[in-house]
Amino acid sequence: MPVIHSTYTPPFYFRNGFLATVYSGLLRSVTLEQTRERITLKDGDFLDLDWSYAETKTNKLIILLHGLEGHGQRPYITGAAKHFNNHGFDAIAMNFRGCSGELNRNYYSYHSGWTQDLDEVIKFALSKYEYSQIVLYGISLGGNLVLKYLGERDHVPNAVKAGIAISTPCHLHGSCKALHHPKNKLFHDRFLKELLERLKYKQKHFPEYLSPEAIKNIKTLKDFDDVYTSKAHGFIDAEDYYAQCSSLQFLDTIKVPSLIINALNDSFLSPECYPVKEAKNNSNLSLEMPNYGGHVGFIDKNNVYYNEYRGLEFIKNL
Structure with a gap:
């Protein structure tokens, strides 16, 4: 799919990538009621899932994956969960192994390509609830996980309808x-x-x-x-x-509609993290490269970030 022209323009003082990144990481606040559920994984370890819900019963779910050393209460996760909750989605904020406030049981934990746990969470949600539309939404490291998961498999569950990857280091x-x-x-x-x-x-x-x-x-x-x-x-x-x-090598084989939003002034990303060629060659892959936004710093109106607006808009237009 052709690269998407971005219309994102933040307030003047947040056009600086460093300021946008720091403000969003340290000062943004989101109020969201979450309910924690612990699941046991195939290898005997555990994951803590932080649920939040739409106002009425729904068949739609968003699964949110945080970044390096993040967790389910980071504002970039709760902000997206709240926005999707307000538009008819239940939400699971995954806490990667060891990231929920308690050390995980095994020596190994999580990393940028550890998609096995995401697969287990999807299957758990489908076994317990009647969701027919699941959106995978990853931030930074979590974005790489989402894209790798979608591209490395010959088949993903039919309920998985879309992937969204924000500020994603496609080339680790x-x-x-x-x-x-x-x-x-x-x-x-x-x-x-x-x-x-x-x-x-x-x-x-x-x-x-x-x-x-x-x-x-x-x-x-x-x-x-x-x-x-x-x-x-x-x-x-x-x-x-x-x-x-690195998810870059898996982008050509993604068969589920997926959106990448990587700001051009994101100092965490190298030139290889802007996969223009891959987006042009895969009709299921959309790439948006705003001039501004830093790393997960797409500040917008009413404490709803541009990537949260765009993520929902992308889903509605499928």
Whole structure:
């Protein structure tokens, strides 16, 4: 499908990508009533799902996937859930393993290509409720998961009608290099601090897999992926993990209508994260590249973000 012309224009002071990113990550607030449900996975681990509901009984569901070190109460998740709730969708905010406030049971946890848990959540929702329209909505890392899930499978459940991916690092190696750039040091260091804090707890539970000395040698996000993410999940090293899990290579085979919204001033994304050629070659793939928005910072009116408006609009026009 041809690349979509974007009409998004934020207030002047939020045209700066850094300001839009920081404001949206630290200062945005969304009020939403959620109900938590824990499910047991095939391997004996667990996931916590945060539900919110439409005002009346519905056959429509949106499943929301957060970004790196996020969770189901982040405003970029609750904002989208609330907007879709207000328009007739129930919502599940997935908390990835270890991200709901409690350490998961296994040494491995989650990563940018770990689509198995999403598959289990979809099947769980379909087994428990009569949903005939499911929308998958991923932010950042969660966006990569959505696109990889849709493109790597020969078949997805018939109820899955659309995918939406926001601020998505389609090319993980390129995005990793972007995050290591000095202009992103504030974000890089914050992510790394949160990851290391959790890894220290995990090391105490699984000392046979990881030593305190190995953790001390982790100085960058790539180091973290070399030491933990890759080894814990069966990859050779970080670069092998990035190569196998980048959604870019799966975009050609997506058969479900999908929308990617990546801002051109998103400092987390490399040039490869704007898949123009893939969108033009796949009629099921739409790509919108607003000039503004930073990383998940598409600030708009009434505390409903542009990506939330556009996501719903995209679904209505299918």
